Amino acid sequence: MPCTQSDVAPLDLTRVFDHIRANEQNFIDRLIDYVRRPSISTQNTGIDDVARFLVDEFTRMGLDAKAMPSKGYPVVVARWEKKPEARTVLLYGHYDVQPPEPIEEWTSPPFEPTIRNGRIYARGVSDNKGQHFAQMLAVESHLAIYGELPCNVVFVLEGEEENGSPNIADFFREHKAEFANVDVAVTADGPIHISGRPIIHFGVRGLAFFEMKLRTAKRSVHSGQFGNVVPNAIWKMVHLLASMKNEKGEITIDGFYDHVTPPSELELRAAAKMPPAEAETRAALELKELDQPAERPYYDRIMFHPTLNIQGLHGGYGGEGMQTIIPHEVVVKIDIRLVEAQTPDDVLAKVEAHVRRRVPEIEFRRLNSMFPSKSPMDSPYAGAIQGAIVEAQHVEPILYPVVGGSLPDYVFTKILKVPVYLVPYANADAANHAPDENLSLERYLLGIRTGAALLKHLASVDVKAS
Numbered sequence: 001m002p003c004t005q006s007d008v009a010p011l012d013l014t015r016v017f018d019h020i021r022a023n024e025q026n027f028i029d030r031l032i033d034y035v036r037r038p039s040i041s042t043q044n045t046g047i048d049d050v051a052r053f054l055v056d057e058f059t060r061m062g063l064d065a066k067a068m069p070s071k072g073y074p075v076v077v078a079r080w081e082k083k084p085e086a087r088t089v090l091l092y093g094h095y096d097v098q099p100p101e102p103i104e105e106w107t108s109p110p111f112e113p114t115i116r117n118g119r120i121y122a123r124g125v126s127d128n129k130g131q132h133f134a135q136m137l138a139v140e141s142h143l144a145i146y147g148e149l150p151c152n153v154v155f156v157l158e159g160e161e162e163n164g165s166p167n168i169a170d171f172f173r174e175h176k177a178e179f180a181n182v183d184v185a186v187t188a189d190g191p192i193h194i195s196g197r198p199i200i201h202f203g204v205r206g207l208a209f210f211e212m213k214l215r216t217a218k219r220s221v222h223s224g225q226f227g228n229v230v231p232n233a234i235w236k237m238v239h240l241l242a243s244m245k246n247e248k249g250e251i252t253i254d255g256f257y258d259h260v261t262p263p264s265e266l267e268l269r270a271a272a273k274m275p276p277a278e279a280e281t282r283a284a285l286e287l288k289e290l291d292q293p294a295e296r297p298y299y300d301r302i303m304f305h306p307t308l309n310i311q312g313l314h315g316g317y318g319g320e321g322m323q324t325i326i327p328h329e330v331v332v333k334i335d336i337r338l339v340e341a342q343t344p345d346d347v348l349a350k351v352e353a354h355v356r357r358r359v360p361e362i363e364f365r366r367l368n369s370m371f372p373s374k375s376p377m378d379s380p381y382a383g384a385i386q387g388a389i390v391e392a393q394h395v396e397p398i399l400y401p402v403v404g405g406s407l408p409d410y411v412f413t414k415i416l417k418v419p420v421y422l423v424p425y426a427n428a429d430a431a432n433h434a435p436d437e438n439l440s441l442e443r444y445l446l447g448i449r450t451g452a453a454l455l456k457h458l459a460s461v462d463v464k465a466s
């Protein structure tokens, strides 16, 4: 497995960076050629063509590439594994793109890439083609200068991320043995911070959805004729909901917090050093207060605490005027953002037990879920990624312990059991998923440099220090 290269002179990136500079136009032209090809997973357009295009590109670069079947669209896997003693880095990305609609809102057509004001405008240029293509060109540049890479590399590019990655977990479970050599995973996706500083993300919250339906009578009835006789479905649901979270913001379901791992000192310090966002959020949303508990710091809320969120409560009469009925039916949809090391199954079982004890006749339905994921901030890999960003971009990255939203990072931390770090290359105003999606040429070229530096720094991590 990993060897220690700390006793070897560090790789000089000057020539690799020179190569990138000398090939800027070529690299821009090739990205334009790539994003010209639509690959819209939700509309089943162009997927196979782009998977083939990638296999050809990788093969030309000297990697061993194939489009591997999955239960959905093919996963492009490309390997350079010529150093059995060296570390192996998995680079994850996705080659599918969001649908371009509404097309009339684009300044130039979504699949006719156009350069304006130092940016390429095209669907998928930032999310995610420009970012994994930058990593591919980083590999190509190393190979052009040194004829080899400082570490082993496995690219995994999936074709249905914009469709919710429904098959990537099964793909890794099924092919686990083929990824047994992987030491660390890195994803380049999403935007850098609005201040222009790069970011390293170490974790994501998980997600568990459920739905509850309650019927208290065959039909809704007259509130005078049957008031105090027929139970009101909405009152019953409201009492049930009130038993799940109190006014102080504490979730009062037995065992709900059982597996929550408190943040480390390092994570707390990183959260405290985040650029402030509370005032801006308050102003933008015209908030009079933050959610309870009032004293909790802004980023702690997003990074280190689970949520129990009522998405919607539907029942009874909400139209014009009055209708004097006792509603017989109510539906509630709830999502839970999970933090490490809660699991969807455990949490949903506890919620269901809580609910059934109080209202045994309730219909409780589990919907989608996703595990949370967190990679250690004090790992030597994290330090290496930080070093790579500084060498390539000359800026200290913001260390972001946990993203509030949910991504399938658990496939790396919980299935392959390796840490995963998200290192966005795109500009903060890349307009992902929206008309006029763009990638600044500067960010793209810095992405290639960063990708090149990542290989060097990850290869030379001293794992004995971990």
Ligand SMILES: [Zn+2]
Pocket (backbone or CB within 6 Å): 098, 127, 162, 432, 433
């Ligand atoms: Zn996306």
